[in-house]
Amino acid sequence: MDESLLFDNIHVAYDKADVLSGVSMEVRPRTITCLLGANGAGKSTLIRALFGLTPPRRGSIIFNETDITGLPTHRIVGMGIACIPEGRRIFPKMTVHENLLMGAYQERSQAKIRSTLDRVYTLFPRLAERRSQLAGTMSGGEQAMVSVGRGLMHEPRLIVIDEPSLGLSPALVNENFRIIRRICEEGVAVFLVEQNVRQTLAISSYGYVLSQGKVVASGTAESLKNDVQVQKAYFG
């Protein structure tokens, strides 16, 4: 079975103005694939299209050889795709523990939830200490941990991570990249959306560069490091 995620000729429009026009890409299993691009390039729109929050006007999205274009969000998530959304989007008035339980919302086996919970608490001992604290009262770095931990609770086959470094200190950014690499090493495909070009390319194996709603460059992370399009996408 091919567990790839494929975007095929995706068009997305808000109020008739095309935000994405003909985007095609592939996220392969057990690898980190990154999506680079400046603000407003359409990165978040592509993620919204993937999860059915803004269904594409044209084109199709295939995961695990199944067409998931425009399915209700919970069905797409049920295919084994987790999201660590931009801006963390933790549930502020829930405890850390409840936030993590939300990550495993579709899992019915209590035993399985407990073992995943143990794994996440081992990965983030800080969250174990603060399990009964309301997530909204935590620091930005801790909220980032909650968001990542919540995504892992889903035990996904593919995890989409949208702008994880946003608003974090350099030390925490490094920590984040270390964890992302570790997630991939455990056999999960990672689709990483980032602005932090150098560090992102350092851990990715493949990358795409989006500019004004189109893929302007793609290739192995190694080849993208020196690509002029990458420079142009960020610096005009």
Added chain:
Amino acid sequence: MEMELLLQFCINGLMLGMMYALVAVGFTLFFGVLDVIVFSHGDTVMIGSFSGLSMYWWVNAYYPAMPAAGTAFLVVLAAVSVVVLLGMGVADAVIVPLRKAPALNTLLATMMLGTVLRESIRLFFPDGSNPHPFPGLLPDWSWRSSQLTLRFDNLALFCSGALIIALVHFIINRTRLGLAIRAVAQDEEAAKLMGVNFRLVVLATFAMGAGVAAFAGVMNGIYYNEITFGVGLLLGAIGFSAAVIGGLGNVFGAILGGFIFAFLQTIGAVAMPFAAAYKDVFAFGVVIALLAWRPTGLIAEPASKRV
């Protein structure tokens, strides 16, 4: 004024407060989860009363030998099932499709819906434009002294109401469904991304709010021994005010608001015995003053945090 009379007012106030709290819980649940004010909610309560009455008539006609407890159970069951179905229907046909529309449209649609419900009962229920006597349902045991009457049915209704509120609280805070409801209330999109079936959660929330309202409808009938097609208008206005006083979106606030409103009405009746008919005017007047003092409700978070 004698102590016993005052006590009597308190007991009546507590009964009314429980009834208002049950209605207000619906308003606050719907607002918390979907940010909508469902103005037909009061009329949903009225539909509960009439469904219960219909069941009572049916039982009387076909099974006159049914014991009182059985009849009471069937009446509540009929009221709750009809109103739960109605609530889910309203959610699916009106609230969810209007999700993307301006909030004003939902407001208007639910107000119209309330009118449709009211007029339907007036026109299509047998002799619907006149008040109907509502059966007592519960045995009329009571304890009397010179001025004080402690009715068994009041006590039973009050305890059932408290039990229902406790059940709602348990569902919201201790179950998987409750977790999903709170998630949708706090961040709808994030909840979807965690795999929550949004439509199902909305339907469940409306079923819950409507079921609680149906019980309030039966309670209202028993308390006043009479129901009319228009009873939902005032109950709706009171329930909505109660929810707003407490802070919309907050279940405890709604309960507090319900009791505060009943307390105000009672004060109005006690303090102005010469003008007891004005007790609602007094109560709503104080509500306006309370809102001027605390625009976001008594126990809600500051407006700046509700982004």
